[in-house]
Amino acid sequence: MTEASPSLAQLYHQRTKYFPDALPTGTLNWAEQPEVYKTYPLGSRFELQGYLGVGARETDQWWQRLSQFLFHSYGLTAKFTSSTGDVVYLRSAPSAGALYPAEIYLISRGTSQLPAGLYNYQVKTHSLVRFWDDHPWQRLQEACFWHPALEHTHLAVVTSVVFQRSAWRYQARAYRRVCLDTGHLLGNIELAASLCDYRPHLIGGFVDDAINDLLYLNPAEEGAIAVLALADLLKVEQNLSRGCTVLPSDGQLSDEQMMSAETVPEDEQLLGALHQVSRITPQPDKSLEQAQLAQPTQYPSSQYGFPFGNNASTTVASIVWGDGLEFLTKAMLHRRSTRRYRGASISLDSLRQLLDFTYHPENYSEQGFDAQPDYFDLSLIQTFIVVLGVNNLDTGCYYYDPVANTLRQVRFKHFRRELHHLCLGQNLGRDASVAIIHTANLEKAIERHCDRAYRYLHMDAGHLGQRLNLAATRLALGVSGIAGFFDDQVNDVLGIPEDEAVLYITTIGVP
Template sequence: MSDLKASIAVHYHERTKYDPETIRAKSKSLNWSQQPVPFKDYKIGVSFDLKPYLNNPPPDPTAEWWQRLSKLLFCSYGLTGMIPTDAEPHYVRAAPSAGGLYPAEIYLISRGTPFLPAGLYNYQAKTHSLLQFWESDVWTSLQSACFWNPVLEGTQLAIILSAVFYRSFWRYEDRAYRRIFLDTGHLLGNLELASSLNDFRPHLIGGFADEAVNQLLYLDSQQEGTIAVMPLADVREVNQNLPLTQTALPSSTQREYPDLDDGALLDYFHQTTQILLNPTAKVNWKLSPAEEQDKYNFPFCLKMSTVSEAIAWGDQLIDLEQTILRRRSTRAYNGAALTLDELKALLDFTYQPQHYVEQDLDGSPDYFDLSLVETFIAVSSVTGLEEGCYYYAPKAQELRQIRFKNFRRELHYLCLGQDLGRDASAVLFHTADLKAAIKRYGDRAYRYLHMDAGHLGQRLNLAAIHLGLGVSGIAGFFDDQVNEVLGIPADEAVLYITTLGRPRRP
């Protein structure tokens, strides 16, 4: 055993960094015969077809409820496109996924409602249906596994997100763990917004006994693991307009672990970030006070206000729904400039949800801990804004310049030679002080950080598409060199990159 000062989360992060000197040696060709199928299949169960409820169901309460649930699931993770291949077509979903691998699964637990019998359900995205694979009421077991979170006392439905690890590991190996949680964050972003579209309110729970929830869902823990639990409140029911609760609980911090071979790190790390079931545990679910100030206020730097008019999402949010369903990742930019007003609008929708309450969007959506996630922006071409690297201060709603330079050439290099980095007008970096996060939440903080970064990234995605801009997330980059080149403080571990620009038309 190794007695190391670094926790397993820090060790994992260091081990899975891309480095210019070693990336070629570590790269391997894909075995296409072993490519995983991104859909889960059940041999037995009762299927509830959701397709008839997508368009104009009969005007009765039962059909209306089913339409709301159908649209929620479809806008969150439904199939929105198909790319022909020589074999099985490649299906595109509402939420983006690294490599189009879609590691997440959606489960639904019903406590027993007038519309949906008690039991366990899997969302079958390929057929847009719910497959009931267990008929008994398991709600009390869910409450116990979630340490009696009070939201579960007042709700009748819960969404559970899991990850089938091999779907991403097949391509990205141990670094896949980062992508799995970024992808889950994208899905959380969709679930948040699609819930508002359909009069639901998801309450995020990241603190749960992992193995207890896995067993409840009959998951094979060697292949699949629970990632997030979301009690789903029906806001049309007065008694389900519930107060917010704490979303994240800490795990242990492990500093003794074996020497792990490449390929074994992901599974071991996931096991060590789990929380054990403790029936006598007492959890304070009250929200912690919000941070009042932005983390960085660099002296003598140029500051630019980002206060902006809210993006208009149309009557009954119809434009938001259409944007979710037509979202695609941009493959190439033309290098033309964004306007400062466009950049401000993107930041406003992503970081200032309170500005959208009048449009019936949630003004305080659930994250795990946004005070731990920082945002830096490398500006290459934004009309009205000097080139350079900026820190975005969401509470002050301003950009603070930390370095003066055009970084196009460096961004091309940092993003592993991807033209998206070079040709983008602006490149946004989500970062976190990993050691500070682990001090607060143990090694499980690694999950929370990446899901929050993915959630923010999905809001950026949708705002950019709505404004007619291009956007694409990048999870592969030279980690340490990002900080060195852009002037980002060394303590900030890079979590995610989002490129923004004007798409190159075919």
């Protein structure tokens, strides 16, 4: 890869940065906001609301598990009245601006409870609509290069994104947000599965056009972005080993294509161009790569030679989630994006527990969690923590090493004023106790996964962010993710090169 010919993902990232003197302008026309619920005028309905209560009959347990799984993944959990007088419903997974670009589809191979076909999860009514009643499983397997997780499972989840729901407000930068929002959803799916005796097997390597065609999606408006084989852990043949979660997209653009890509205006066309170029098309050797790339998740080592800084251990007693993960259920129902912090300090043990739950799921297997949940490629993501108010920990910027389980102080300064500025003047940045920042070497990621890496990175960052969300909620702390920031100024605060991509900021503090 030459500096003169960057990938479209690199071009997109540069073109969608926020700068203090060049923020997007214009006012929103609320009358033009896209609908956040997808509807089907035809199809069979499967009502799930009646299975949310406890004490279901034994014959209803299959339906109860599926109902609970979908509800805790993406169900409606609260409502409020907006400044315009509209009623807005909030969901268990957070979304930038409460725009909820993600859709959930369920594909059934055919079970005694759920006939073979294609289903959409109707969030508003907590129901499934069967909009196609053919047998789609073989087409799904072909589109996923015969992924082994689909061989013995009978249900699969596909998440898609409706681009305009977010682009209406966030313009070209919306692609970052829809991928982060999908990451939140994937984090909820992973944890909700632990509640319901499922194990989702993440598949990022699939033929985009084939999955879109299978689900009858208009790719100009909506695109599949993740596939998950949903293993039923109560059936022994579905207790599967971990498999490959990623495949690279088809490669870089030619010089001729790059010249035309550079003329794409900074609007929704740039978003669509990146999604288009990061597709995978049918290739006969991809199935061989599937087996070769199967490997456990590995955390990164620091790619920077930090010259100084004290190390602080993050070893701590794990968060207790209660019998039957009762406190996880409560956290998923009660989680909200905090709007204001008090500016007070949190305990060092609270910070340690947040990191422990997010980065060390193996410590929670005895409580009923998956010890090795699937991500796309965590080895690409670096974690920095800006400490503003943590008892017994100096203020400054820290690098977090999840393998050594240590925090290393790399900058000695109080960054409250800088964090307030780089978070676009939001008081969340000023008043938080800590800001956990995920970054990645974009060039290295693209060398490994081509332009599709941009999806993988942001979805993984959102997944980590959702674990932080729920851990903070369990600890009675406030938490709010920030995807709008002055990119280069964040790099300045962290002391890392400008070509390191900042993916996501999660602020945590006393609400």
